[in-house]
Amino acid sequence: MYKYSDFDEKFVRERVAQFRGQVERRIDGSLTEDEFKPLRLMNGLYLQLHAYMLRVAVPYGTLSSRQMRQLAYIAQKWDKGYGHFTTRQNIQYNWPKLNDVPDMLSALADVEMHAIQTSGNTIRNVTSDQFAGAAEDEIEDPRPYAELIRQWSTDHPEFQFLPRKFKIAITGSPNDRAVVKAHDIGLRMARNDAGETGFEVIVGGGLGRTPMEGKVVREFLPKADLLPYLEAIVSVYNLLGRRDNKYKARIKITVHENGLETIRDLVEQEFTVRRAAFSGIDQEMLAEIKPAFPKPTYIQAPTDAFTTAYDADPVFRSWVDTNTVAHQNGDYAIATISLKKHGATPGDATDAQMREMADLAEAYSHDELRVSHEQNIVLPHVHKSHLPAIHARLVAADLATANVGLVSDIIACPGMDYCALATARSIPVAQEIATRFDELKLEHEIGALKIKISGCINACGHHHVGHIGILGLDRAGVENYQITLGGDGTETFAIGQRAGPGFSDTEIVPAIERLILAYLDLRENSDETFLSAYRRLGADPFKAALYPDAEKGRKHAA
Incomplete structure (x- = not known):
């Protein structure tokens, strides 16, 4: 994995020293909160409902295992003994003191x-396929290019004050595990007719209220x-993107309002200029980066x-069948x-659990871990002979739940338990x-099913691309949960469609239960997933399960 250069080290240390002075001035009153806000956001510090985050x-x-241990140490020393892993492959600490x-x-x-740049109207953390460098279906490891993008975008003087936040995702596989079509820029590794490897470039994706x-x-x-092509895209957006309305400031609106052909023409024109200006420095950077990502x-x-x-x-077998996938090397597994x-709270890990995961990575996964979106x-590189020992240690650490990709493997934002923007709770619904x-012991019978929950319209829980999406809203001071159906964040991307009226906090879980039990009755066989059944049958039979009283009313009227 990539190691900091002298420049990286100096840059990060200087930013820490700079922010230390800013915090001191905020505490002694030299800076007001309004003055301090843009400074803290440039350093990933938010003010949530109850505390800083x-x-x-x-x-x-x-x-690396060393980095994971340090995350555990920070959680233990300065937080409440845990961290929260997010859908942008980051970690959040919810209770630090300023x-x-x-x-x-x-x-x-x-x-x-x-x-740095985990907040604010700038290019955020670059995300990628969590199986990069290990996946059996991979064309090429995308992480050297993700690192190139990280270095290019960090503190880029032209792009520190964009119209709105900007997110880039990259995958090296035809099977998309990075949700590239829901990003401001998505990059999918591809081959042309000559067999050359390059990128399909996707622009203007996004979730949220639109x-x-x-x-x-x-x-x-x-x-x-x-790099010059990405720079051309972001430059065009920086000039055209709306700054009069933050809800219409993302590049997806810029593309929608101007049209894809207009955006493409402007980007190509700008690319011609930017390509010449790079003078090969980007390729020199890439040549220095690539050796940091060797095969194990x-x-x-x-x-x-x-x-x-x-x-x-059978317990070990269930965990292997559910929580591991094929590796490029036939003797290995991911x-x-x-x-x-x-x-439990989705995405949370205690400091003790983080240390155990670090130990497992050091002992059994070539000293490497990945955070998935x-x-x-x-653990991306595990020899199969080590899987029994890993499973035994996960059992001891309370980390051996065999549910990856199943109904309880729910993506959930922090919701109203933490977030100042949230309008409803997400965590209790997921739990x-x-x-x-x-309790029903149906997870494995149900099979692959992705439920995603957001506590507000900003969609940090990616509910739009859940096979079943849940959006929590405020209705006259009461939590109300809308359901969307048929979303998909993979290469067969789809935005879920709203099923109908929302449900109260006491009604939402029974509604989900009716929906999934109906699927079990509707599917052709055990191999047909929820998403496949939905695409085959359409929304009507699923809506009938969600709203049985309405269905009875229609039959009575007929």
């Missing part, structure tokens, strides 16, 4: 981490043109112990550690759904 960047979701934040940032700098699917602005971009030195060992344990232990124990932790289906 520090959002730490985990570039393209990659962590005077402690500079020390937290200094501790992050000790392990080559920071919180969800839109990103549009292809370039079907094939040579890898050598990546795979161990050679028999897998008999794995086969024996798999055949003998193992996902679920942070979604039934009834689905709020779980991944109740997970607990209910654990």
Whole structure:
């Protein structure tokens, strides 16, 4: 993985020292909160409902064991003993004291981490496929290019005050695990007719109050043109993007209002200018970055112990079947550690659990972990012979829930328990759904099903691309939960459609139960997923399950 250069080290240390002085001036009253706000946001510090929140960047979701241990130390020393992993592959601390934040940032700098550009109207943390560099279907590891984008975008003088926040995602596989079509810029590794590797460039995706699917602005971009082309896109947006209304300031609105062809023409014109200005410096940077992402030195060992344990232990077998996927190396597996124990807060990990995951990565995963946008932790390179030992240690650490991709593996934003923007709670709904289906013992029978919950229209829980999406709103001071159906964040991207009227906080879990039980009755066979059944049948039979009284009324009227 990438190691800081002398420049990186100096840059991050100077930012910590600068912010320390700003915090001191805020505490002694030299800075008002209005004056301090843009300064703290530039360093990832938010003011939430009850306390400050520090959002730490985990570039393209990659962590070393040393870094994970430091995140645990920060949680223990300056927070309440846990951290929250987010849908942008970051980690958030929800309870820091303002005077402690500079020390937290200094501790992050000790392990080559920071919180720069995790907030504000700038280019945010670049996200990627959590299986990058390990996935069986991968064309090429996208992380060197993600690191190139990180270096280019960090403190870029032209793009620090964009019309609105800006998010970039990149995947190296045809099977999209990075939700690239829901980003301001999405990059999908592709091959042209000549067999050359480059990028399909997608622009103008996004969720929030106006969800839109990103549009292809370039079907094939040579890898050598990546940075100048991205710079051209962001430059055009910086000039055209609206600043009169923050709800219409994202690039998706810019593309919608101006039209894709106009945007494409402007980008291509700007690209011609920007490409010449780079003079090859971007390729020199990439050449320095690529050696930091070598393939692991795979161990050679028999897998008999794995086969024996798999055949003998049904609990271990269930975990393997659910929480692991194929690796590029046939003797290896990619193992996902679920942070979604039934009834727990999705994405939370205690300091003790973080240390155990760090130890597992050091011992069994070539010293590497990944944060997934689905709020779980991944051990990307695990020899199959080590899976029984890993599972045993996960059981001891209360991290062995076998539910990845199932109904209880729910994405949920912090909601009204923490967020000042939220209009409803997300966490209790996620906990109740997970607990209910654990009681019913139906998760594995239901199969692949993605539920995503947001506590407000900003859609931090990605509800628009959930097979079942839940949006919490305020209706005259009462929490009301809308359901969307048929969303999909993969290569077959779709924005979910609203099913009908919302449900109260006491009605939402029974409604979800009716919906999923109806699916079990409607599917053709056990191999047909919820999403496939929805696409085959349409919304009507699912709406009938959600709103049985309305269905009875229609039948009575007929």
